[in-house]
Amino acid sequence: MTSPHTSTFLTVHRRPARRAARVGLFCTALAALLSTAVLPAAAAPHRDHATASRTASAVIPAGVTAGVAVFDRQTRSFTEQVNPSLPLRSASVVKLLIALDVLGDSGPGALTAQDRALVDAMLRGSDDAAASHFWAANGGGAIIDRMVTRIGLTDTARPPATHPGYWGYTALSARDTVKIYNHVLDTAPTAVRDYVMGNLRASTRCAADGYDQHFGIPGAFERPWAVKQGWSRFTSGGCTATTTGTATATATGADSSAAADVDLDRPALHSTGVVGSGDRSVVAVLTLHPSGTSYGKAYSDVGRLTRSLNVPGATRPAGTWIGTWGSGVNVRAGATTESRALTALPAGVEVLVSCQTRGQQVSVPPYTNDWWAYLPQYGGYITNIYLNVPENQVPGLRLC
Structure with a gap:
């Protein structure tokens, strides 16, 4: 490549x-x-992709199932699309929807100090306990229903009826991920936009559960960027600790409207966010990996895939x-x-x-x-x- x-x-x-x-x-x-x-x-x-001309070039590593979308917010067009409507389980990317549901139109000013701290931790360090708290408190799958209607999502659905409390099993596609970021940047109230994006720009390298979460976008491009990452069914080499699986909240009842065909078994690793001055490009890289894939291997594969993309406004690091x-x-x-x-x-x-x-x-x-x-x-x-x-x-x- x-x-x-x-x-x-x-x-x-x-x-x-x-x-x-x-x-x-x-x-x-x-x-x-x-x-x-x-x-x-x-x-x-070295070239800034805001001025460089490239054709779509996504390189999908062997054995990886990927949904990819790159949207140039300046030209309002996609520069990359690979299986853009394929629903995959969201892992922690769904925390964007959980946060938007909590914030509503009022923004962070209406939150208690405790809830604001939980949203900060959920968006910056991908804290699972914070997501589980809001999932249980705000209706579980009903959060997804509200966000589907509010944003106009087409491939997003509640976790399956067999796993109603598993927020990470929410179905999500690359094109719907782009819609979520465009909603935050173009439609959400200013206070909501600035608060959410400020947290995503402050993404910590080490997540709350000890995973190094600066794969994909943060590795492929120089700042400015803002990211929300996701991972499921890995064991981490650990920034601070090791953990497996996806956190759950108390079950909230059957979710019969959920998509039935989302793969719940293969390891998932997702990198999503915005890149470039003025949040020029929205990037969604959602991936599933063969069973038994190590976190380091998947981390590297997602990095290679992301580096292959045509991302207007991106600056590539030297080295x-x-x-x-x-x-x-x-x-x-x-x-x-x-x-x-x-x-x-x-x-x-x-x-x-x-x-x-x-x-x-x-x-x-x-x-x-x-x-x-x-x-x-x-x-x-x-x-x-x-x-x-x-x-x-x-x-x-x-x-x-």
Whole structure:
């Protein structure tokens, strides 16, 4: 895949799977190392897609079912559509509808301090307990009915009758997701728009349940962006903790109007939001992955898909995308194992690397390396040991 931006993708295949290891801790010796040639993607001049001309180019990774829509709010037209009307289970993207229902036309000024704090946590950190609270308090599936009518959604439906309390099982399509964002930006009262978008612009890297939620849009594009992400049926490598499944609220009765054909089993990972100055483009990337897919693999696949899209107004980050191995790999404030740990990477995820520097020598038998890579999107370093490259240095990568 090539695209007109300065990010390149570097992939090599190192000896198969390694066990989890934290930077600076010794792991058991691995059997052997097998490396193949480095295959970097061709770099291209950096261009702002507000002025660059591209045709639709969505690249769907093998095994992934995707619903994709990119809407240019300046030209009022779609630049990408792949299965745009396909209903998929929403996971946490439904929290947008839950929040809009809570806010109504009155906006945040009418909320109690407690409810406002819950909405903040639900939109910024994707807090499940907050969503479950509002789902139970405000009628469960009736929230979806009200939002379908209010916004004019066509593919959105309550959770199935068998799972009435599972708000994450709400059916949602890519084109309906675009309608939701356009409603917030163009139709909702100013106080509602500013409050919702302000929270989405303040999306935290680590979600309340310990998932790294800056995949897709936040990784593919420089700010300004605002996002609401969703995930279901994964185990996270964890920013702060690990969890599985989707939170539920108390059942509110049969939801007979729900869509019956939405896949409730395969892991789901969604990236939705707006990108560019003036919220130029609305982007909806909804995906299902084969059973057993790791969070890091799905995270990387959604990243590749999102980077392939024609998104007017988007600015692409400079650097090289490189795969990693290991789990619990710390990103640190400096190029030493004594430096403060900023977060841990999802196991096996691709990361954007901008430069490399010499630092503390680290040993993870049979590897020893004193080179460290700087990850600009995390604001910190990882030892090059955990990069999928055959040498201690990343070939062709500049020095910090």
